[in-house]
Amino acid sequence: MRVKEVRTLLNYPLDLVKEWLHSQNVTSPSELGSLQIDELVKTMCLAWSGNKFGHPDHAVNSYQKHVIDAVLRGVSEMEVIQAWMEGALAQLPEFN
Numbered sequence: 610m611r612v613k614e615v616r617t618l619l620n621y622p623l624d625l626v627k628e629w630l631h632s633q634n635v636t637s638p639s640e641l642g643s644l645q646i647d648e649l650v651k652t653m654c655l656a657w658s659g660n661k662f663g664h665p666d667h668a669v670n671s672y673q674k675h676v677i678d679a680v681l682r683g684v685s686e687m688e689v690i691q692a693w694m695e696g697a698l699a700q701l702p703e704f705n
Contacts, residue, residue, distance in 0.1 A: 612638040
């Protein structure tokens with residue numbers, strides 16, 4: 610359910626999720642352990658971030674700081690990802 614919610618929020622292509630699952634030798638997210646699901650969620654988020662942060666390292670650092678750290682503090686993952694996305698979009702010139 611977690612993968613589906615994040616995929617929907619990010620509008621991440623289902624085919625890419627299936628491709629990622631195939632690379633892990635599974636056919637469904639339910640076959641993944643929690644660390645693998647974390648990695649899939651991170652992969653989807655960073656793919657979404659694409660060129661929104663200017664440099665890939667900035668996207669990774671932002672994801673770590675704003676998403677991972679907040680989730681570890683007990684904040685809802687979906688709320689955190691949505692806020693992270695909104696913050697990224699607010700920094701883009703066409704949104705200012």
